[in-house]
Amino acid sequence: MFYKRKIVFVLFVTILLASCKSHRESTIDQKLQHQLDSALQVSMKNVDIDSAKIIVMSVKDAQIKAMIGVQKKDAKGTLSSFLPEQFNTKVEPGSLFIPFSIMAAIENGNISAKDSVDTGNGMYNVEGSVISDMSAFAGGYHNVEVSDCIYLPSNVGTVRTIEKSYGLNNKFLSDLVGMKLINASDIGKCSGKSSVAYISIGYNLRLSPIQLIARYNAILNGGQVLDPVISHERNRIVASKICSDKTSNVVREVLNKKGDLILEKCGIKQRHLIGGTFGRTNCSDKQGKPYEIRSMCVYYPVINPQYICLVIRCGKHDFDMGLYRSVLNVLL
Incomplete structure (x- = not known):
């Protein structure tokens, strides 16, 4: 089983690095990538999740430090990796x-x-x-x-x-x-x-994980929306300022407060470590079968944030916090 997981991880990183001009130019932190990949695959084995994606990005320059996507491809629960471009796939947030x-x-x-x-x-x-x-x-x-x-x-x-x-x-x-x-x-x-x-409330609207993390990052980055990058290149500025500092500070204060609630729900005793929020979307597939998209976007540390992380998981209605807890244990 470990060997199979390692193959999934190596294949994903190889594809990821191939999307850059050279390995030296990649912004990916391979140690973090491997730790999160392991945490994700263990969680998918223990919890009824069909697929999940994780992005970790630096706040200041929107450099992607980790990007992992895994899905179950058959009834046996065999795991396969998402291609990097699938992080641009849009869903209702x-x-x-x-x-x-x-x-x-x-x-x-x-x-x-x-x-x-x-x-x-x-x-x-x-x-x-x-x-x-x-x-x-x-x-x-x-x-x-x-x-x-x-x-x-x-x-x-x-x-x-x-x-x-x-x-x-x-x-x-x-x-x-x-x-x-x-x-x-x-x-x-x-x-x-x-x-x-x-x-x-995030329905009748479709956004990609890349769009979402970039907009949340703007709340922390003086209102500036930067296109996330996976190689050491200059970011494209999508928007110089999405709103006034007063408005973004109001939203950020709420997210700072909610960070403690996230830690509590994940069974982590420390407080004032992160800011962020949860998300939830009720969906149905082409056959009308219901499923749920649950998400978590957090930034850390809560004062002068350096990194932001988005986790999106898809599957049956399930309130298990195991995946989020595993991700936070790696990050913090």
Whole structure:
């Protein structure tokens, strides 16, 4: 089994390095790459995960330090590696996108992080489409602050915040594109307020892992969006500033606070080590079979962050934190 894992790892690194002009130019930290690859493969053996991707990147210059992707290719659980270009495959980000929606609302000028938003019983009807929170089964969050839409997170709170700020109209989408948070081509068919509502919570919208980690990195990097690179070359600046420092600081404060919650859920006793958030997307395959995409984006250290990590796992509905815990144990 160890030999097979080693083959998977070596093949992936070989393909990865071949995508650069030469081995010397690669930004990959091979020790970190190997440690994370081992952690991922052990987790996939012990938890019902169909596939997973991990990216670790330096904050300042967006150099990719590790990039691992593994999937089960048959019923026996045989593992195979993703090709590097598959990290540009786009999926619905779900609640991982909520911080950017709240960012746009605050930047729009008529919403503040401390404003109250009524999430009611955790269910909200928009043109016949019901938006729901995880708390709906327990009666909902009721009144929360706008910043809590990120921390909890709250789909209903996010939709109602965007409704108050924009009226669930196309200006919200235009602002997302104008802020370089998304591209116009990332948006699905938009036919009314319900479509805009779903986009605000990361549905009817497709982003790649590379896009997501670059946007989260901008929150830490003075608002500048840099194209991640895997060889020592100058980055392309996608956006010089996605929002004001005041807005990005508000979002970052929430992510800093949520970092302790992530550590707690992963069974790590230390605090104030990371900032970040979880994400969740409910999906179905071509046969209508439900599955779930769960994600975690964290940066560390929490003060003056040097690195940012994105983990995306796909499989059955499963709340196991084993993969995230394994990744954090390697990083920290």
